[in-house]
Amino acid sequence: MGATYTRQSSSGIVDGGVIEASDLNNEFDQLLAAFVAASGHTHDGTTAEGGPVTKLLGTSLTLGDGTSGTDITVTFDGESADGVLTWMEDEDYFKFSDEVLMNSTEKLLFGDTGTYIHQSADGVLDLVSDSEIEINATTIDINGAVDISGNTTVGGDLTVTGDDITMGTNTSGMLLVADGTNFNPVAVSGDVTMASNGAITIASTAVENSMLAGSIADSKLSTISTADKVAGGAIQIDSGTDGTSITLADTDKFLVDDGGTTKYINASQLNTYTSAAVALDDISTGDAAVTLATSSGNITIDAQAGDADIIFKGTDSSSDITALTLDMSEAGAATFNNKVVATELDISGDVDIDGTLEADAVTINGTAIGSIYGVVAGSSSIVTTGALDSGSITSGFGAIDNGTSNIRSATITAETAFVPDASGGADLGTATLEFNDAFFNDSAVINFGDDQDITLTHVADTGLTLAGAHANGTNLQLNNTATDGDSAIQFALSGTVAYTMGVEDGDSDKFVINYGTGALGAQPALEISSAGAVTVPGDLTVSGTLTGAASAGFALAMAVAL
Numbered sequence: 001m002g003a004t005y006t007r008q009s010s011s012g013i014v015d016g017g018v019i020e021a022s023d024l025n026n027e028f029d030q031l032l033a034a035f036v037a038a039s040g041h042t043h044d045g046t047t048a049e050g051g052p053v054t055k056l057l058g059t060s061l062t063l064g065d066g067t068s069g070t071d072i073t074v075t076f077d078g079e080s081a082d083g084v085l086t087w088m089e090d091e092d093y094f095k096f097s098d099e100v101l102m103n104s105t106e107k108l109l110f111g112d113t114g115t116y117i118h119q120s121a122d123g124v125l126d127l128v129s130d131s132e133i134e135i136n137a138t139t140i141d142i143n144g145a146v147d148i149s150g151n152t153t154v155g156g157d158l159t160v161t162g163d164d165i166t167m168g169t170n171t172s173g174m175l176l177v178a179d180g181t182n183f184n185p186v187a188v189s190g191d192v193t194m195a196s197n198g199a200i201t202i203a204s205t206a207v208e209n210s211m212l213a214g215s216i217a218d219s220k221l222s223t224i225s226t227a228d229k230v231a232g233g234a235i236q237i238d239s240g241t242d243g244t245s246i247t248l249a250d251t252d253k254f255l256v257d258d259g260g261t262t263k264y265i266n267a268s269q270l271n272t273y274t275s276a277a278v279a280l281d282d283i284s285t286g287d288a289a290v291t292l293a294t295s296s297g298n299i300t301i302d303a304q305a306g307d308a309d310i311i312f313k314g315t316d317s318s319s320d321i322t323a324l325t326l327d328m329s330e331a332g333a334a335t336f337n338n339k340v341v342a343t344e345l346d347i348s349g350d351v352d353i354d355g356t357l358e359a360d361a362v363t364i365n366g367t368a369i370g371s372i373y374g375v376v377a378g379s380s381s382i383v384t385t386g387a388l389d390s391g392s393i394t395s396g397f398g399a400i401d402n403g404t405s406n407i408r409s410a411t412i413t414a415e416t417a418f419v420p421d422a423s424g425g426a427d428l429g430t431a432t433l434e435f436n437d438a439f440f441n442d443s444a445v446i447n448f449g450d451d452q453d454i455t456l457t458h459v460a461d462t463g464l465t466l467a468g469a470h471a472n473g474t475n476l477q478l479n480n481t482a483t484d485g486d487s488a489i490q491f492a493l494s495g496t497v498a499y500t501m502g503v504e505d506g507d508s509d510k511f512v513i514n515y516g517t518g519a520l521g522a523q524p525a526l527e528i529s530s531a532g533a534v535t536v537p538g539d540l541t542v543s544g545t546l547t548g549a550a551s552a553g554f555a556l557a558m559a560v561a562l
Contacts, residue, residue, distance in 0.1 A: 488501065488520050501513045
């Protein structure tokens with residue numbers, strides 16, 4: 001405790017007395033000691049340290065003593081959690097050791113009121129600047145949809161890992177890029193370079209003054225050289241065989257291969273080559289085998305009419321058969337007209353088998369089914385199983401060993417005993433999961449100790465018997481470890497406490513017999529001090545002989561009313 005002020009010359013400085021210089025010096029010296037920074041009052045609110053400082057007046061306050069290289073810490077002392085704000089002397093910045101909450105829509109400002117971070121609405125965080133926001137990092141990872149309302153400039157490569165790129169509806173002067181299903185327009189103002197075996201589709205108004213390098217996948221056409229141009233809606237292509245060029249001057253027409261003959265057709269004629277049914281042997285030589293192959297990309301079979309099925313047919317010996325039907329009216333449900341032979345079959349949905357399922361080996365969630373159904377036959381134990389949602393486990397099932405996992409049930413019935421895995425190896429309940437009531441029958445016995453040397457037995461309609469079977473006697477100890485906590489036993493009649501006896505911790509550890517419902521020691525009937533002295537606050541009636549009056553230290557005071 002810091003030095004405090006107490007009167008030093010109270011006897012010398014009195015009315016009519018002579019005040020010496022030493023009297024005043026003693027008083028002032030004591031005042032000086034009370035205000036010394038190192039050893040005086042702290043005024044922190046603790047006992048004898050003066051009242052706490054609750055308000056500081058002034059418009060300019062200073063914390064710290066200016067010591068070089070020393071941090072200054074302000075601690076907000078809470079009940080269960082403290083807040084700490086530190087001025088980092090060497091680093092020249094503040095450090096918050098706890099979270100900082102900007103309440104409601106309040107702002108965290110930077111530089112001026114035009115640059116700030118705040119919550120504009122519940123769940124909406126705004127990063128605002130009156131000029132520019134820069135994000136500088138080696139990698140910027142955005143997890144979520146991005147909505148950009150203005151123009152976007154990409155200085156480096158742009159990689160799109162998704163399948164689709166969606167553009168606007170204006171296709172004038174656009175490059176059409178396939179997304180796997182449709183061609184979407186992309187505006188082009190400079191050169192377009194196609195990789196080897198690439199393909200390009202130009203809208204009706206061609207991209208002017210562009211250079212092309214790539215190939216058109218057609219056996220009758222060769223590479224488009226870098227000297228060829230798309231100019232004014234015309235495309236010049238080297239035919240490959242005779243060294244001459246084919247000029248496609250009308251961008252409303254298309255170049256197609258019709259059974260080995262290259263044709264230049266109008267857009268309206270293209271439907272003839274796409275919508276009509278075409279047999280594979282019609283586009284091959286005779287009845288030779290036909291292979292659909294692609295070095296990259298997908299092969300798409302598209303039945304676009306409503307509920308139109310996709311049917312795969314073939315011939316078994318001399319009979320025509322339908323091998324597979326994809327029913328589009330049932331979201332592509334597949335019907336196999338014969339068995340399915342596959343190296344691996346991965347089915348992500350439900351499986352409905354009306355016939356017989358035969359398999360050489362079956363696993364359920366990685367566990368061989370043989371180790372499960374073998375238990376039913378009595379051959380081995382269950383290694384892994386799912387939840388038992390219904391039914392019951394009856395007698396004769398055998399032991400259940402679930403390792404370190406838990407077993408949960410509404411009611412658990414034990415026919416013989418409920419035991420831990422080893423002596424002292426388990427608790428009944430925990431510090432946070434306590435049992436409620438416990439019920440024991442008329443002859444119940446609670447045993448304590450490895451050799452059951454202490455027992456607590458219920459005697460029906462009589463009470464409880466505490467018995468011991470050891471040389472130290474039958475001991476019952478009441479121990480209260482709380483500060484000023486009494487160890488006591490209460491005796492009640494019809495719920496009302498009549499007597500209490502125990503050790504009064506707050507009064508020199510006296511043994512007290514107390515009558516009534518008050519606290520131990522409030523209404524003592526008998527007290528025995530820690531030194532053995534006996535006090536009877538009320539009348540003492542001795543029916544027998546009072547002995548020991550002649551012994552040393554024994555005195556008896558009596559008041560006789562005559």
